[in-house]
Amino acid sequence: MTMLTITPDTVARYNRPGPRYTSYPTVPVWSKNFSEIDYIQTLTTLRQHAAEPLALYVHLPFCAERCHYCGCNATVTRRAPVVDGYLDRLEREMHLVTAHLGTGRRIVEMHWGGGTPNFLDAAQTRRLVALVRSLFDVAPNAELSVEVDPRIATYDQFALYRELGFRRVSLGVQDFDPAVQRAIGRLQPVEQTIASYTACRDLGFASINFDLVYGLPAQTEATFGDTLARVIELAPDRIATFSYAHVPWVKPNQKYVDITAMPDATTKLGLLDMAIEQLGAAGYTWIGLDHFALPDDELTIAQCERRLHRNFMGYTAQSTTNVLAFGMSGISDLANSYIQNDSKLGTYQKAIDAGHLPVVRGHHLSSDDVLRRHVINHLMCNLELPEHLTLPTCGATLSEMLPEAMERVEHYIDEGWLVREPGRLTVTMTGRFFLRNIAMEFDGYFQQQTETPIFSKTV
Numbered sequence: 001m002t003m004l005t006i007t008p009d010t011v012a013r014y015n016r017p018g019p020r021y022t023s024y025p026t027v028p029v030w031s032k033n034f035s036e037i038d039y040i041q042t043l044t045t046l047r048q049h050a051a052e053p054l055a056l057y058v059h060l061p062f063c064a065e066r067c068h069y070c071g072c073n074a075t076v077t078r079r080a081p082v083v084d085g086y087l088d089r090l091e092r093e094m095h096l097v098t099a100h101l102g103t104g105r106r107i108v109e110m111h112w113g114g115g116t117p118n119f120l121d122a123a124q125t126r127r128l129v130a131l132v133r134s135l136f137d138v139a140p141n142a143e144l145s146v147e148v149d150p151r152i153a154t155y156d157q158f159a160l161y162r163e164l165g166f167r168r169v170s171l172g173v174q175d176f177d178p179a180v181q182r183a184i185g186r187l188q189p190v191e192q193t194i195a196s197y198t199a200c201r202d203l204g205f206a207s208i209n210f211d212l213v214y215g216l217p218a219q220t221e222a223t224f225g226d227t228l229a230r231v232i233e234l235a236p237d238r239i240a241t242f243s244y245a246h247v248p249w250v251k252p253n254q255k256y257v258d259i260t261a262m263p264d265a266t267t268k269l270g271l272l273d274m275a276i277e278q279l280g281a282a283g284y285t286w287i288g289l290d291h292f293a294l295p296d297d298e299l300t301i302a303q304c305e306r307r308l309h310r311n312f313m314g315y316t317a318q319s320t321t322n323v324l325a326f327g328m329s330g331i332s333d334l335a336n337s338y339i340q341n342d343s344k345l346g347t348y349q350k351a352i353d354a355g356h357l358p359v360v361r362g363h364h365l366s367s368d369d370v371l372r373r374h375v376i377n378h379l380m381c382n383l384e385l386p387e388h389l390t391l392p393t394c395g396a397t398l399s400e401m402l403p404e405a406m407e408r409v410e411h412y413i414d415e416g417w418l419v420r421e422p423g424r425l426t427v428t429m430t431g432r433f434f435l436r437n438i439a440m441e442f443d444g445y446f447q448q449q450t451e452t453p454i455f456s457k458t459v
């Protein structure tokens with residue numbers, strides 16, 4: 001076992017609230033006073049750096065029904081006109097943005113997330129791709145990826161994605177066990193997942209990802225071990241293992257999750273350990289915090305070559321740092337600013353109808369934010385704290401720039417989470433379970449944040 005040295009006492013002591021750091025500073029820190037004018041200024045700044053490529057994120061929030069455990073920004077509907085109306089607003093939003101950014105910007109990555117992007121029918125899917133291609137210059141080798149719910153997927157749908165240039169697909173699996181599926185309100189017979197997976201392989205997708213979730217009700221070592229064995233048998237290129245976040249005060253649908261059936265903090269950590277053990281034995285490389293990939297997958301190669309990046313879409317091998325998001329709740333990361341769109345369908349659409357960018361909050365990064373973001377991203381991707389950073393503007397050491405944080409992490413050497421090596425502190429195997437705790441020491445805003453414990457039932 002990789003976590004033999006982690007005792008329940010250690011879990012209890014370090015089971016603190018903490019973010020996953022897909023951004024720094026994290027969303028709760030951002031200002032609601034960040035306005036449409038701020039967003040327009042950011043786009044205007046970016047326009048002056050026309051050679052910088054972009055990654056696009058498009059949020060497609062629709063689902064046929066709501067799963068109990070869902071933490072996504074999703075909207076339940078069964079009516080196609082609702083989707084058409086949303087696509088109308090996406091079109092207007094893209095025109096509003098490109099009026100300031102300029103058209104024809106190079107796109108090296110595009111991800112469709114949700115909700116359920118494959119809720120769109122063929123005509124709607126074609127319409128959205130045509131819209132993007134009419135306003136942006138999508139590079140021939142761009143990484144186009146889409147999240148798919150196997151419960152409603154068809155072979156023709158996957159064939160259409162391939163025809164339109166999508167090369168990566170992420171299948172929502174969560175857990176194969178029927179009791180767990182009943183407990184989370186998402187019945188997905190294993191045959192449906194296999195049918196989707198087989199279709200993707202037949203059609204030659206470059207990379208197939210499975211999303212798994214641990215810490216769900218009714219999940220035990222036996223059930224999760226069985227799920228992992230089935231996953232290994234299928235051999236997807238990538239696997240993401242997400243920790244279930246139980247936040248019913250934010251996501252009311254989660255009140256249907258039976259909290260008494262959820263694994264406790266130590267068991268939950270044991271499930272992650274089991275994934276590391278079984279997937280490692282099957283040849284997968286553990287990437288950063290919670291991803292696994294086969295040796296020939298680009299994510300593994302990027303980690304080996306130390307060019308892994310982290311953004312709102314998770315870990316990526318793409319080098320662009322500018323992410324432009326469209327749709328309700330979309331988050332852009334542009335020119336050292338974060339911008340979030342309205343996360344409610346009605347008000348998002350209302351803002352667009354009135355001719356406004358639907359901004360609800362944002363943040364301009366200070367030089368201190370940029371430094372801390374760089375350190376946290378480097379830690380989450382490369383599992384080390386180097387003495388010298390690769391920031392172009394700094395000649396000082398990390399200890400000179402962030403002395404208090406570097407003093408605090410000394411404690412983690414005693415815990416066995418970090419080891420001193422020439423020119424760096426390196427995260428140990430045990431330390432990887434506490435990567436977020438180490439990252440939190442570099443978070444200048446952490447005291448202001450109120451998030452949920454890392455390993456407890458409430459995550």
Ligand code: SF4
Pocket residue numbers: 062063065066067069070071072074114115116149172186
């Ligand atoms: S978990 Fe996925 S499919 Fe279920 S409601 Fe949420 S976004 Fe929709």
